Amino acid sequence: MAFLTTYHTDKGIKKATNQDGLLIKTAQTVKGEVGLFVVCDGMGGLAQGELASAAVIRGMSDWFERELPEIIYSEELDQEIQSALKECIIELNEKILAYGNASDAKLGTTVTAMLTIDRSYFIVQIGDSRAYSIADRIIQLTKDQSLVAREVERGNITLEQAKIHPKRNVLLQCIGANQDIDVEISTGELQQEAAYLLCTDGFYHEISEREIYQALTPSNLIDKQTMKNNVIELVELVKQRNEIDNISVVLMKVTS
Secondary structure (H helix, E strand, O other), X not given: OOEEEEEEEEOOOOOOOOOEEEEEEEEEEOOEEEEEEEEEEEEOOHHHHHHHHHHHHHHHHHHHHHOHHHHOOOOOHHHHHHHHHHHHHHHHHHHHHHHHHXXXXXXXXXXXXXXXXXXXXXXXXXXXXXXXXXXXXXXXXXXXXXXXXXXXXXXXXXXXXXXXXXXXXXXXXXXXXXXXXOOEEEEEEOOOOOEEEEEXXXXXXXXXXXXXXXXXXXXXXXXXXXXXXXXHHHXXXXXXXOOOOOXXXXXXXXXX
């Protein structure tokens, strides 16, 4: 598969720094063009949150360059990829947790990462950043690991109540907070001419899926500049609606 990519990140209207982290890496391999797309939402104070998200971005970039080239030749590729991604996240969690303990600091980060190989994708999920597919409709591919998402699933609150809940930012897990984490990995098949969106929670709280779909309908994403412009317009709309968090988006469109 080949693809077009773009991204945009903004510190938002209130925060002094941007603690989000982004990654787009591609490479030509025996399996064709492969890609790694990542968003992270760092937490833990001005410097610490940025450090946590940057550590995950750097770690996953290193994994893509050093380990993936060997794994890609495996006869059991799907199994090997999932195992290697899980191990990568667990190691990053241990490193950030150890740093926090040694520095007497509380820090952490979400991570939503999509690895594309041939016609398949692998999504790693920790926290409440999200991945969507956009084709004839928009579909949320990840499940928020948050308190309000769990309460909605249990039927204790509605989706509308979740949007304004005072604890909507409380996570069930993130990288760097606890020794034991449950690395959620999902897989699927890439759709021809579909778009895939990764974003931090600062993007989706103040915007509807319908608005996202209208702006990022794949048939309208004719080139990288159009993709970039449309993403920026959405981010500016979110800011106009007084979202106070950092806002970050990675967008990829499958072209062949």
